Amino acid sequence: MNAKTLLITGGAGFIGSALIRHLIKTTDYQVINIDKLTYAGNLASLAQVVDHQRYHFIQADIADATRMQQLFADYRPAAILHLAAESHVDRSIDGPAAFVQTNLIGTYTLLEAARSYWTTLRGSEQRQFRFQHISTDEVFGTLGEHGLFSEASPYQPNSPYSATKAGSDHLVRAWHHTYGLPVLVTNCSNNYGPYQFPEKLIPLMILNGLAGKSLPVYGDGQHIRDWLYVEDHVRALQLILEQGRPGETYNIGGQNERTNLEVVNQICSTLDSLQPTTSGRTYRELIQFVTDRPGHDVRYAIDASKIRRELGWQPREDFDSGLQKTVQWYLDNHDWCKQIQNGHYQQQRLGLQELGL
Structure with missing residues (x-):
């Protein structure tokens, strides 16, 4: 086993790419990025590390059992x-089928590949190996006006997405309790920050606003989320990897509860300050309320006291500072945004497939 090699799945996505940039910048880990490069995977988010000697990219589907077993054998990760x-x-x-395939079948395939590899390890190498599964607070369903999701909260997923993530969490726990695989599970609140795909709320509002398009808000905009700056999240993931207890779950949240309407209004105010419209109108005039989506959970909020107490983690950004940095990043990175909006970033996937990679 190579004690400094990590396999990271989904490393071309929003949180995955932030994690890889962080690890390459601040540690001496060798990082192997495994990503299928679906619509949400963008290698441009890894431009800072693409030529680094400790970074290597492999285009592969996590549901491909033969390929996953081979990657464990080839790289022998810690x-x-x-x-x-x-x-x-x-x-x-x-389209729920893709969610079942990736989130459930893909996680099962990885667990079996990891278990097969783990059983070949001996002594301290076997004890030190970790399977770290990154999940979401949406598996817990919806909260009332009061209270927080803790690690002991019951699972009550309300969408095909959250149901498949809940199922993957259960699979990971089962492989720990049944087979002894040393796993770590994390459930995070809503992430935001640089390089986020613009179908998500914050980048969608920023880019729509800059383009003079409407800012669609579901329902009355009173759905509440707990917002976590992505760089705070990835610091927590490294800390849990290195110091977390196998078999444990850790909630990661920013303690920044905001209604969706409050978030959109704050984005508008920040844009008004950093890049006022040429017409002199405010960005808030672009807000448009639209029909709510089915199964839309009313409120999420995370109790992150366990990771704070046991591992000493604290977020460095509050919502005001994190949002300011996020809006400024989108203003400063028009090329990245343009590639997403015109679909050119997807040519990377097609080009790699043509090369047989």
Whole structure:
């Protein structure tokens, strides 16, 4: 086993690419990025590390059992951090099959490949191996006006996305309790920050606003989310990998509860300050309320006291500072945004497939 090699699935996605940039910048890990490059995977998000000697990209489907077993055998990692997932609720409503395939079948395939590899390890190498599974607070369903999701909260998923993520969490726990595989599970609140795919709320509002398009808000905009800056999240993931207890679950949240309407209004105010419209109108005039989506959970909020207490993690950004950095990043990175909006970033996937990679 190579004690400094990590396999990371979904490393071309939003959180995965942030994790890889963080690990290459701040540690001496060798990072093997495994990503299928679906619509949400973008190698441009890894431009900072693409030529680094400790980074290597492999285009592969986590549901391909033969390929996954071969990658474990080839790289003999100290851990796998599993972030690959279909994650957009609206897409899960329109086409749940892809979510079942990736989130459930893919996780099962990885667990079996990891278990097969883990059983070949001996002594301290076997004890030190970790399977770290990154999940979401949406598996817990919806909260009332009060209270927080803790690690002991019951699972009550309400969308095909959250149901498949809940199922994957259960699979990971079962492989720990049945087979002894040393796993770590994390459930995070809503992430935001640079390089996020623009179907998500915050980048969608920023880019729509800059383009003078409407800012669609579901229902009355009173759905509440707990917002976590992505760089705070990936610091927590590294800390859990290195110091977390096998078999444990850790909630990661920013303690930044906002209604969707509050978030959109704050984005508008930030844009008004950083890049006022040429017409002199405010961005808030673009807000448009639209029909609510089915199964839309009212409120999520995370109790992150366990990771704070046991591992000493604290977020460095509050919502005001994190949102300011996020809006500024989108203003400063028109080329990245343009590639997403015109679909050119998807040519990377097609080009790699033509090369047989």
